[in-house]
Amino acid sequence: MDNLVPTVTVATARARLNLRAAMLVALAVFAQESVWNFYDAQVPASIAQYTSSAALIGLLMGVDNALGIVLQPLVGHLSDRTRTRFGRRVPYMVVGAIIAAVFFMLIPFAGSFGALIACIFAFAIVANSFKAVTESLTPDFQVPGRRSLANGIAKIATSLTIIVSALISLLVVDESLELAFAIPAVMMVCAMLIVGFTLHETRSPGYQRAVAQRGGEGEPEWTFRxxxxxxxxxxxxxxxxxxxxxxxxxxxxxxxxxxxxxxxxxxxxxxxxxxxxxxxxxxxxxxxxxxxxxxxxxxxxxxxxxxxxxxxxxxxxxxxxxxxxxxxxxxxxxxxxxxxxxxxxxxxxxxxxxxxxxxxxxxxxxxxxxxxxxxxxxxxxxxxxxxxxxxxxxxxxxxxxxxxxxxxxxxxxxxxxxxxxxxxxxxxxxxxxxxxxxxxxxx
CATH class of the missing domain: 1.20.1250.20 (MFS general substrate transporter like domains)
Structure with a gap:
């Protein structure tokens, strides 16, 4: 096998894109970013119903970034060490999307400032927990030489969410705010379920490599430290x-x-x-x-x-x-x-x-x-x-x-x-x- 390594190294650099995996990951990214774009567009207006302070609105809208700084590296590492029959990323994505969708749909029903803040914090905590996990599927499925192309497809999906959020705001918000929040939430759950049941994460080279490393003798565990x-x-x-x-x-x-x-x-x-x-x-x-x-x-x-x-x-x-x-x-x-x-x-x-x-x-x-x-x-x-x-x-x-x-x-x-x-x-x-x-x- 050693004689094959130089040849295969070149082959991996030229390997084909796993288009099916790239499209499914793009679907998952599109779903979660649709929710985040609508969140950024409409949640400030919900907060403004209770305060006229631009500083307070800005502070509360920065909660998701602050939580992401703490949660995303930790949960990303936790998913590296997870092993289930559904994979190591998919369980976080599917379960997280369902819970986050519930908190997201509750935002327009909040009847007080305290309830609104509670919904915002709960959504931000859960949604941040699987945000980086979803993106980690790209290196799991793609060889290093094709990751830019796969990520380019995901970035196009992210850009399209701006249009989706704008259309929901334009066509639905003034008619029914509750329905407007429900649409991207339901989209996210449906997309994550589709990805969860069709991606077959356990077949990915990244997952198989992680399983092999954990089972290897004498190889230290990749702790966060x-x-x-x-x-x-x-x-x-x-x-x-x-x-x-x-x-x-x-x-x-x-x-x-x-x-x-x-x-x-x-x-x-x-x-x-x-x-x-x-x-x-x-x-x-x-x-x-x-x-x-x-x-x-x-x-x-x-x-x-x-x-x-x-x-x-x-x-x-x-x-x-x-x-x-x-x-x-x-x-x-x-x-x-x-x-x-x-x-x-x-x-x-x-x-x-x-x-x-x-x-x-x-x-x-x-x-x-x-x-x-x-x-x-x-x-x-x-x-x-x-x-x-x-x-x-x-x-x-x-x-x-x-x-x-x-x-x-x-x-x-x-x-x-x-x-x-x-x-x-x-x-x-x-x-x-x-x-x-x-x-x-x-x-």
Whole structure:
């Protein structure tokens, strides 16, 4: 078998995408993100029925990010160590979706401020618990060389949820708020059940590798302490710089998204409704470029693609900064969105591929979520302080500066595949090749 490893290593890099698994994972991501997008769009209005404090509304809407920082790495690691006849991720997804849907549908029925907060907290706790678990299915099913393409499909599904949420808000909310909350909740449960019963997670290379490692003699268990310790003690600091780069990139993008509306009202003199629509062209641009970027990433490498993407993002921000009028701003935001797409598709894939084993994909998904959530929480505040010290006119310039910091950090990421995981993929492919050869000989 040793003689097969070099050949199989090349074969794994060129292996075909598991399209069926990629589409089912995209369905699960679409379902859970539909709920989150509707949550972000409508829950602030529900809170506003009880308070006029924008600060309190913002604080309560930040609960999900705060909980995600704690829950997603821990539950992701817990799913790495789970073994059931349904798999190690699917039980969390299906059970979590059902419980989260109940709390989500109760939000419009809350008859007091306390009841509303209780529903929000309960939903955020449960929904955050399986959010990273769902994304971890991609590295479980896909070889390292095809994860960008698979994640690109999932990101298109995520982008489509913006449209779904907008349509529910437009067509249903004013007629029946209760029905509007029920629709995405029911969609999520139905989709998770379909995925749970048709994905066959136990057949995935990631699950089989995890089972084999747990059953191996003399191999230490991947405890959370060992996962973090291995990352911190590694002489190659690529993963540390990667997490810092994820933080900076997510912060820059979140700052633009969250502060684009007040910028447009202050600088471009648009109405609230007109200002709020500026992200739609960028969302459509993201959908258009997602698959081409994913295909190209698998060919030229994810580090290079992310670096190119950040250069494009910075260029877009500078275009929007150059002339403060509506056409130039829209053009700049579209360019920045295309650049951000390169990071959005490949950032988490770099984390997956740099994991020391496919068995810890859940923990690494959680660490990506941790860095991203911290960036999304602190980035807008940092850029906001810079705007307060200068003016709204400089918003895009400040975002470009933070993106330059992210680019420098990405330049310090020196590798994009962990040798141990590459060896695992080669060994798995060699085992499968020998099994197929033996089966053919018997036939």
């Amino acid at each position: 060992r996962v973090v310790g291995e990352l911190v003690r590694d002489a190659d600091r690529s993963r540390v710089f990667l997490l810092l780069a994820i933080f900076a990139t997510a912060g820059s993008w979140a700052a633009l998204r969250s502060q684009l509306t007040p910028y447009a009202m202050e600088v471009l003199d648009l109405s609230r409704g007109e200002a709020g629509s500026l992200t739609l062209p960028a969302g459509l641009a993201f959908i258009v470029v997602a698959l081409p970027i994913a295909f190209l990433s698998d060919r030229i490498g994810r580090r290079l693609m992310v670096r190119i993407g950040l250069v494009v993002f910075i260029a877009g921000a500078l275009v929007a900064f150059s002339v403060p009028n509506l056409p130039v701003t829209i053009t700049g935001v579209i360019i920045a969105s295309v650049g951000y797409a390169a990071f959005s598709i490949n950032g988490i894939v770099l984390m997956w591929n740099l994991a020391p084993s496919a068995a810890v994909a859940g923990a690494y998904t959680g660490m990506y979520a941790l860095a991203s959530a911290l960036g999304a929480s602190l980035g807008p505040a940092l850029i906001g302080l810079m705007v307060d010290a200068t003016s709204w006119r400089l918003l895009f310039l400040h975002a470009a500066i933070l993106a330059v910091v992210a680019l420098v950090l990405f330049l310090l990421v020196r590798s994009e595949n962990h040798p141990a995981q590459t060896a695992e993929a080669a060994q798995d492919a060699a085992t499968a090749a020998l099994a197929a050869e033996a089966k053919g000989a018997v036939a």
